[in-house]
Amino acid sequence: MAETVLTNPGQSPARLEGWRGIAADWASDQRAFKNVSWGKAMMWIFLLSDTFIFSCFLLSYMTARMSTTVPWPNPSEVFALNIAGNHIPLILIAIMTFVLISSSGTMAMAVNFGYRRDRVRTAILMLVTAAFGATFVGMQAFEWTKLIMEGVRPWGNPWGAPQFGASFFMITGFHGTHVTIGVIFLIAIARKVFRGDFDVERRGFFTSRRGYYEIVEITGLYWHFVDLVWVFIFAFFYLW
Amino acid sequence: MTNATVHMEAQLHAPVHGAVATAAVHAKGQQHPIKLYLAVWGWLFVLSTCSYLVDYFGLHGYLRWSLILLFMILKAGLIVAVFMHMAWERLALAYAILLPPIAVLVFVSIMVLESEYTHFLRVLFFANPS
Numbered sequence: 001m002a003e004t005v006l007t008n009p010g011q012s013p014a015r016l017e018g019w020r021g022i023a024a025d026w027a028s029d030q031r032a033f034k035n036v037s038w039g040k041a042m043m044w045i046f047l048l049s050d051t052f053i054f055s056c057f058l059l060s061y062m063t064a065r066m067s068t069t070v071p072w073p074n075p076s077e078v079f080a081l082n083i084a085g086n087h088i089p090l091i092l093i094a095i096m097t098f099v100l101i102s103s104s105g106t107m108a109m110a111v112n113f114g115y116r117r118d119r120v121r122t123a124i125l126m127l128v129t130a131a132f133g134a135t136f137v138g139m140q141a142f143e144w145t146k147l148i149m150e151g152v153r154p155w156g157n158p159w160g161a162p163q164f165g166a167s168f169f170m171i172t173g174f175h176g177t178h179v180t181i182g183v184i185f186l187i188a189i190a191r192k193v194f195r196g197d198f199d200v201e202r203r204g205f206f207t208s209r210r211g212y213y214e215i216v217e218i219t220g221l222y223w224h225f226v227d228l229v230w231v232f233i234f235a236f237f238y239l240w
Numbered sequence: 241m242t243n244a245t246v247h248m249e250a251q252l253h254a255p256v257h258g259a260v261a262t263a264a265v266h267a268k269g270q271q272h273p274i275k276l277y278l279a280v281w282g283w284l285f286v287l288s289t290c291s292y293l294v295d296y297f298g299l300h301g302y303l304r305w306s307l308i309l310l311f312m313i314l315k316a317g318l319i320v321a322v323f324m325h326m327a328w329e330r331l332a333l334a335y336a337i338l339l340p341p342i343a344v345l346v347f348v349s350i351m352v353l354e355s356e357y358t359h360f361l362r363v364l365f366f367a368n369p370s
Binding site: 015017018019021022025026032033034035036041044045047048051052055059062063064066067068069076089090094097098101104105107108109111112114115116213214217220221224225227228231232234235238239240 | 269270271272274277278280281284285288291292294295296298304305308309311312315316319320322323324325329330331332333335336337340341344347348351352354355356358359362363366
């Protein structure tokens, strides 16, 4: 067995593309993700598992809404606001959507500047992203307060099917938690970037491993996922 | 004997793969022109505005649902492909992450049947006679 290894000293064979590439990468008995670091691969796998969690929330909401005989409250009206005397439907949610998309854009730019090893710009863009995220959570707190004042509870509400409250608080609450964790994650990594940890390859406090600018991209993956989940919540819960 | 062989093999393999991975990652990273990110950013704003306008103009029925789904899928696709760089990853990773969610669609179809059945029973036995 050792001979087969030694005949191939350190040079990797040319990689196949397409379906044969998938089979070869997965069947190689070594590592499936050839050019992806463990950190990035594990973030993707975590995001996949998180996808299933949010899918289950949206599915239970779908089941509740499809099986109830009581009319579902109209989200367009529930989330409407009076701004300067005008009654605008769903306006708060629209603003929240734009805030989150803006944050996704600044995050993508942060990743870009990170790989250019532009320490200051990366840190600033990450902090701007965190600020957008905090704004989003603040608006969500406002939305929750408004609905609770109007009498929405997990077991009932003044407008229709009682499952509305349970679905709303579970789905948006879990998403808001993700945004909050993302903001903390962003601030922690932005601090490291600004301090120059990834330029001098300073060892991490917990892991004692050298950090690379790739962590900015991994943070970005998490952040974009939070935005991605909102795309689905916006479509299925607020617009449907 | 077998243990020793496996151990030796692992030692021989480790530096090779470590070097391949770190070299590939640190040489290039995911560098793409800023213009591309800005274009995608712009499109995300446009698509979000469109999906909001679906509600603002109060479209109904199949037109509403198909437009909501269309804008949702386009937005999700842009975020995953460009912002999360999935378009440039090797297919082994892309398929490992993007194929399993198809199971969710199977779950959706099961639950649609289930909730229609529940609804049917509720109408039949519990609905208020008013």
